[in-house]
């Protein structure tokens with residue numbers, strides 16, 4: 016998922032750690048290379064710049080400890096800052112607030128981002144790993160195929176799906192889902208909202224009114240990780256209008272450069288909760304910043 020960046024950085028760090036004493040110029044050169052590597056991974060310029068400034072500040076401010084070489088010390092600072100940039104700590108990885116039943120989870124995102132597939136993946140995960148009773152409902156009244164797709168995914172995962180009632184609007188469906196979840200003793204219900212190809216006001220207004228009715232405990236934004244900085248822009252827009260509690264990045268199995276994952280938290284302040292790594296319904300991983308940083312730095 017971060018092969019290109021990882022390769023670039025390991026080249027920089029190899030050179031750095033092989034040297035004994037390091038001059039400020041050596042460190043500056045290495046950090047310039049790190050910056051280029053981040054930009055090539057599609058991290059936005061302000062985020063990359065801020066990152067380098069922080070590393071630089073720590074690298075010059077720190078006394079060299081005897082146990083490590085100056086090069087190793089710089090690598091450690093980069094590692095720590097990378098983890099901080101990805102989210103700080105691991106507390107929110109894969110965690111969903113689903114403790115007070117029936118807990119509504121609102122799934123939002125653009126059409127084609129992988130929203131419906133991710134809805135089913137999360138439902139499956141909550142059922143199998145946490146023993147929750149889960150209900151899914153499609154609110155995409157404009158696309159009958161999307162509603163049917165959720166029904167099929169329900170059959171494949173063994174998760175219950177709210178029956179389709181023709182002619183109902185998304186708000187009526189959200190109300191019916193809540194009623195069914197309450198009466199049926201479900202722990203969690205996921206509302207798969209309609210997506211559009213681009214953000215438009217009608218879509219936002221619809222999702223907003225569903226949110227007001229459903230009062231979700233989690234609002235998860237599904238974005239295509241392959242779209243890099245666009246994914247971050249989509250997140251900023253959705254968060255500004257709807258308010259999201261977490262992000263799921265999809266298509267992280269593709270040859271994307273990982274920039275979306277790297278700058279999501281720094282730009283939006285929202286945690287990435289999961290990354291989706293394929294079409295199969297098990298292809299969902301918790302997003303652990305420290306582990307991802309470790310993977311990037313090899």
Ligand code: GDP
Pocket residue numbers: 124125126127128129130131132133210265266267268269291292293294298
């Ligand atoms: P939606 O329009 O946002 O609901 O998108 P869908 O859930 O229908 O997904 C669109 C396509 O992307 C489908 O063919 C999915 O199988 C595929 N897809 C979803 N998530 C992933 C992923 O993480 N990796 C890959 N490679 N494909 C995915």
